[in-house]
Amino acid sequence: MTQPATDLSPSAREAIVEALNQSVAETAVTTMLAQNFHWNVTGMAFGPLHALFQEIYEDHFVAQDDLAERIKALDGHADGMLSGMLKRSKVSEHDGHADDKTMVAAMQAAQETLAATLAAAGALAAEHGDTLTEDLAIARGQTHEKFAWMLRAHLR
Numbered sequence: 001m002t003q004p005a006t007d008l009s010p011s012a013r014e015a016i017v018e019a020l021n022q023s024v025a026e027t028a029v030t031t032m033l034a035q036n037f038h039w040n041v042t043g044m045a046f047g048p049l050h051a052l053f054q055e056i057y058e059d060h061f062v063a064q065d066d067l068a069e070r071i072k073a074l075d076g077h078a079d080g081m082l083s084g085m086l087k088r089s090k091v092s093e094h095d096g097h098a099d100d101k102t103m104v105a106a107m108q109a110a111q112e113t114l115a116a117t118l119a120a121a122g123a124l125a126a127e128h129g130d131t132l133t134e135d136l137a138i139a140r141g142q143t144h145e146k147f148a149w150m151l152r153a154h155l156r
């Protein structure tokens with residue numbers, strides 16, 4: 001039988017909470033990145049890119065809440081400070097003056113980074129028998145890989 005999340009050792013809980021805070025931070029930074037690109041994208045592909053960036057930020061806005069509330073279910077602290085998120089995140093902000101291809105490439109890279117972060121969080125949760133965090137992380141990782149593919153397809 002798998003261990004319920006609430007039975008995690010303090011060190012396992014701390015490690016999983018940190019992995020989730022990393023995930024929240026990168027999801028939040030990417031939410032703003034997508035909104036920045038949604039607002040400022042130009043070119044003949046304006047319509048579909050404006051819509052795709054919106055689909056991304058709407059998905060990510062919901063996801064950052066799901067991830068943060070999983071931290072609370074584990075009795076951890078969800079870091080909601082933008083300054084802390086920017087420090088923690090492996091995804092960086094990007095200038096909204098960029099051309100459309102640069103935006104697509106930057107968003108693809110962000111999605112790939114997120115997919116890797118969520119895969120690592122899922123593996124860590126699995127290691128400690130926290131199947132509920134593992135399930136959430138796997139679902140998020142799959143979504144990020146899907147977005148990465150959709151963006152990559154624009155550049156081929």
Ligand SMILES: [Fe+2]
Nearest residue numbers: 038039050054
């Ligand atoms: Fe809009």
